[in-house]
Amino acid sequence: MKSVRARVFLVLVTAVVAFGIAMSLRVPPSGATTRGARSALRGTIRVSGAWALYPMMVVWAEEFRKANPGVQVDVSAGGAGKGATDALGGMVEIGMVSRDIHPEEAKKGGFWIPVVKDAVLPAASAANPVAKELATRGVARKTFSALWVEGKPLTWGDVVGKPKVKEAVRVYTRSDACGAADTWAKYLGKRQEDLKGVAVYGDPGLAQAVQRDKFGIGYNNLNYAYDARTGKPVAGLVMIPIDINGDGKISKSESFYRTRAEMKKAIASGAYPSPPARDLNLLTKGKPTGLTREFLLWILRDGQRYVDRAGYIELPKPKLDAAKKKLG
Amino acid sequence: MTRQLRDRLSAVGMGSAALFCVALAASIAVALVLRSRPMLAESSVTRLLTSSSWRPLAGEFGFFPFIVGTLCVSGLAMALGIPVCLLSSLYLTEYAHSHLRSVARPVLDLLAAIPPVVFGLWGVLALVPLVQKLGARFGSATTGYSVLAGGIVLAIMVFPIIIAVMQEVLLKVPLEAREASLALGATRWQTTKHVVVRAAYPGIIAAIVLGFSRALGETMAVLMVVGNVPTVPRSVFDPAYPLPALIANNYGEMMSIPRYDSALMFAALILMALVLIFNIGAIVALRGIERKLA
Numbered sequence: 299m300k301s302v303r304a305r306v307f308l309v310l311v312t313a314v315v316a317f318g319i320a321m322s323l324r325v326p327p328s329g330a331t332t333r334g335a336r337s338a339l340r341g342t343i344r345v346s347g348a349w350a351l352y353p354m355m356v357v358w359a360e361e362f363r364k365a366n367p368g369v370q371v372d373v374s375a376g377g378a379g380k381g382a383t384d385a386l387g388g389m390v391e392i393g394m395v396s397r398d399i400h401p402e403e404a405k406k407g408g409f410w411i412p413v414v415k416d417a418v419l420p421a422a423s424a425a426n427p428v429a430k431e432l433a434t435r436g437v438a439r440k441t442f443s444a445l446w447v448e449g450k451p452l453t454w455g456d457v458v459g460k461p462k463v464k465e466a467v468r469v470y471t472r473s474d475a476c477g478a479a480d481t482w483a484k485y486l487g488k489r490q491e492d493l494k495g496v497a498v499y500g501d502p503g504l505a506q507a508v509q510r511d512k513f514g515i516g517y518n519n520l521n522y523a524y525d526a527r528t529g530k531p532v533a534g535l536v537m538i539p540i541d542i543n544g545d546g547k548i549s550k551s552e553s554f555y556r557t558r559a560e561m562k563k564a565i566a567s568g569a570y571p572s573p574p575a576r577d578l579n580l581l582t583k584g585k586p587t588g589l590t591r592e593f594l595l596w597i598l599r600d601g602q603r604y605v606d607r608a609g610y611i612e613l614p615k616p617k618l619d620a621a622k623k624k625l626g
Numbered sequence: 627m628t629r630q631l632r633d634r635l636s637a638v639g640m641g642s643a644a645l646f647c648v649a650l651a652a653s654i655a656v657a658l659v660l661r662s663r664p665m666l667a668e669s670s671v672t673r674l675l676t677s678s679s680w681r682p683l684a685g686e687f688g689f690f691p692f693i694v695g696t697l698c699v700s701g702l703a704m705a706l707g708i709p710v711c712l713l714s715s716l717y718l719t720e721y722a723h724s725h726l727r728s729v730a731r732p733v734l735d736l737l738a739a740i741p742p743v744v745f746g747l748w749g750v751l752a753l754v755p756l757v758q759k760l761g762a763r764f765g766s767a768t769t770g771y772s773v774l775a776g777g778i779v780l781a782i783m784v785f786p787i788i789i790a791v792m793q794e795v796l797l798k799v800p801l802e803a804r805e806a807s808l809a810l811g812a813t814r815w816q817t818t819k820h821v822v823v824r825a826a827y828p829g830i831i832a833a834i835v836l837g838f839s840r841a842l843g844e845t846m847a848v849l850m851v852v853g854n855v856p857t858v859p860r861s862v863f864d865p866a867y868p869l870p871a872l873i874a875n876n877y878g879e880m881m882s883i884p885r886y887d888s889a890l891m892f893a894a895l896i897l898m899a900l901v902l903i904f905n906i907g908a909i910v911a912l913r914g915i916e917r918k919l920a
Contacts, residue, residue, distance in 0.1 A: 468769050473854035473875045489683055496771045496865050497854035510755060511769060
């Protein structure tokens with residue numbers, strides 16, 4: 299009797315352990331959940347990833363659904379890294395990746411197309427004691443590098459050349475694996491993990507932390523830096539102009555931070571350097587087919603109509619054409 | 627169906643349900659070990675646990691700051707939480723009118739039902755600025771995102787669990803014991819201290835263990851206020867980086883950096899081991915106390 303029970307016990311334990319191992323080693327199924335023919339599009343497209351692309355994707359999802367009532371698009375935000383991991387792991391059809399695709403991701407079968415442009419902007423609190431000097435003098439790349447990469451303990455006086463100001467700069471960065479941080483790091487010649495500073499979760503979180511801390515410095519995506527309604531910087535934030543030529547002042551050609559429209563023009567023309575300006579990508583596992591492909595093609599054609607209104611910058615035409623060609 | 631057969635079947639049913647739960651824990655552990663093997667094959671466990679250098683792209687995975695961060699934040703939460711929990715549950719069971727008790731209970735249950743993100747948000751909005759000001763008073767240029775902020779948020783999150791369990795335990799102490807003590811002329815406080823707490827001691831420890839295990843694993847709320855900097859904190863105003871936050875934040879880079887998934891699985895394994903060690907330690911301590919009291 300006892301041995302029977304022991305055997306049952308053993309079988310059960312083995313079964314559960316085997317099940318657990320199988321579940322954790324299982325390769326998730328890839329590909330889209332396309333059900334139905336191409337003409338009458340039906341099915342669900344799942345999208346996740348970059349905060350930078352989230353507001354844009356919500357608009358696209360809505361408009362695409364209007365045009366194709368049989369299609370549902372589920373969008374969630376969680377950082378570029380999550381988008382890439384989810385797409386390559388088969389959890390979603392499309393990952394939003396607001397940075398360059400890493401070679402490791404390409405090697406795992408990642409297929410991507412750029413869809414729009416935006417930029418990462420350095421920001422400080424509006425209550426910053428040297429806010430005025432920041433606007434007229436700007437900050438050069440090597441100072442950003444000293445703060446974020448070398449982690450030098452600078453004061454705000456050091457930053458704007460006003461030795462009387464003794465308050466230390468408090469550097470903020472992002473905690474979640476994200477495109478904004480990676481793009482900002484790329485501008486400084488590094489990757490996200492090399493950025494020093496207190497790390498805060500999410501784009502809104504970082505904006506909020508810098509807003510609140512008058513000695514803080516951070517960076518934000520274009521659409522979290524400027525208010526969509528007023529076109530001015532978000533209340534409580536000031537953008538820090540980048541002193542591109544390093545001459546210690548912001549000349550006319552470097553001054554385009556007052557409104558979102560001005561900033562967008564500077565990004566489109568290349569007056570604002572790239573990086574921190576960047577292409578935003580959509581990533582799929584392998585070359586997309588069916589519904590996913592239709593959606594991506596729609597984004598490159600009709601979807602571009604909504605780009606400007608949503609606060610992003612359209613890609614130049616050759617780039618869009620190349621993306622269409624890549625999709626096939 | 628005979629009665630005996632039904633009896634046998636129900637025993638088998640319950641047994642397999644219980645087994646399933648136990649085996650699940652075992653299978654998670656096994657899976658974590660398997661998945662972190664690539665990491666372990668390249669560097670020794672001691673190096674991984676004691677190194678402070680965290681640079682995944684360069685292939686350097688030092689978990690020491692994360693382990694210290696986890697213990698600091700959880701330890702601080704318990705240091706802040708235990709006195710409050712013990713005193714309030716003593717008040718509610720020994721001193722308070724039953725009306726108050728019947729009001730306090732649902733409020734505490736409500737506190738337990740609030741999602742962690744809400745606590746995190748509250749921490750960011752209210753607690754972080756407060757800690758920043760407090761730090762300035764102590765001469766620290768803290769941002770407010772710190773061990774202290776994490777500890778306070780965590781303490782508040784474990785309150786309801788610990789208080790609920792402690793209350794149950796204190797109510798189990800027989801009324802006769804209290805009456806005997808009071809009849810001998812002891813004051814209410816003397817009775818509470820020498821009779822009730824003494825009798826409920828093992829249960830109180832169990833409540834604390836439960837709270838600490840919960841604190842070790844809490845992720846979202848802590849992640850939002852703790853600063854997430856992979857260095858060993860030197861004061862409560864410094865930022866820290868607990869293990870659960872590491873896993874949640876970097877889950878996204880798993881695909882793009884070699885061996886990162888293995889490193890994160892190892893982080894999960896460390897966390898599981900910490901909880902296990904703590905629980906075993908508590909069981910051993912509890913046995914000792916029970917023997918002493920018996």
